[in-house]
Amino acid sequence: MNGALLFCLTFFLNPEKLSDILVFIALLLNLVYLIYLVLPFTPLGRKQIVSSKLPTDSNSLKLLIANVYQENKKSDDYHKLISSCNPDVILLVETNIWWQKQMDSLEGQYPYQIKIPLENTYGMLLYSKLEFNGGTVKYLVEQDIPSIETEVKLKSGQMVKLFCLHPQPPVPQENPRSTERDKEILLVAKKAKNSKLPVVVMGDLNDVAWSYTTELFGKISGLLDPRRGRGFFNSFNAKYFFLRFPLDHIFCSPDFSLNSIQRLKSCGSDHFPMCVNLHYNPQIEKLNNVSEASEEDIQFAAEKINATT
Incomplete structure (x- = not known):
């Protein structure tokens, strides 16, 4: 512009x-x-996560995040996409009861599930081939906007802490401030930092990858963005090729390397699905580029978290 x-x-x-x-x-x-x-x-930037030189194995974790757009009715396209992509874990957001019914046939292949269908465009459906240990639905900031916390057991037996979120964006004339969104993102950042397990955070954050809040999220959480040094992978808006931004994210702790990152084809939504294939390897942590939070960053994050909504 x-x-x-x-x-x-x-x-x-x-x-x-x-x-x-x-x-x-x-x-x-x-x-x-x-x-x-x-x-x-861009490819001119330094990669935060090194590429994995190991083949997909029992320590691999393939994740798919898709904002389906609640009014979209092309559920068959998502079934074909899932069959083609073959992820271990699927997070679908903007999902209501209609979408849950359309996706229930995944139960055979994805027996571990957490479902929160809502009619307010903030519903979430989480499906996994890998076993969940626990699983709770949180309403961190607003009573009608959920997030998910669970643990995923890799085939190797290694547990991974998983956070799924879809915070409310600032909306002109309705909710012009980003207070609620920023608070939820940074609350999850603190939880991720305090986790004793490897961590993955995934969801539609309604914020671009280079925003101050997303940068602050990375510093506070210590998590890494696989986009850095590889490309924008713009996931929104799928309907306008000239106006696209990276809003759908998958972050991971430094004990992962990256097998692949893909923006998948549109399935009728205004968002493209994103697929990231990670490989858990604690020995790789020293090669990854971790951003450190300064005292000023920590103080500012605390102010954001404690701000009144």
Whole structure:
């Protein structure tokens, strides 16, 4: 957007007035700043998670996150996608009772499930081939917006702490602030940091990968973003090729390496599904690039968490 404005200002308006020149300089500086923010998510950036050199085995964990768009009725397309992708764990969000009924046939292949169908676009359906140890539904910030906490047992027997979330985005004229979203994201960051198990956080965070809150989440939690150094993998909006952002995320603790990351084809939703294949390997932690939280980061996160909604 800034680039288009700069182009128009330079070649069509031909700025000569001082005010036009100042606007031009401000847009140029803003463009440079935006490039600085997004550069780590291009192949020019440093990877946070090293690529795995090991084949898929009993320590692998393949995850699929998909915001299905509640009014979308193309459930058959998701069944075909799941069959093709063959993930170990599936998280579907924006799922109501209709979607639960359509996906119940997964029970044979995915016997471990946590279902929270809701009609407010914040329902969640979690399916797994791998055994769950426990599993609780939390309402961390708002009474009608759930998140999921459970433990997943890899085929090797290793337990992994899994958090699933879909916080409310800031909505103009309804909820213009991002207070609730930021609070939920940072509460999960603290829980992830305090976990004694390897951790995966997945969901539609309604926030771009390079935002200050998502950056802060990474520092507070100590979790890693497989997008860094590999590409944007923009998951929203699937309907407009010229306006897309990475909103659907899968983060992991530093004791994982990355087998693959894919943005999958659209199935009628305004979100593309994302599939990430991780490999648990505690020896790899020293090779991963972990962001450290400063005292200022910790203090600011605490202020966000304690802010009134």
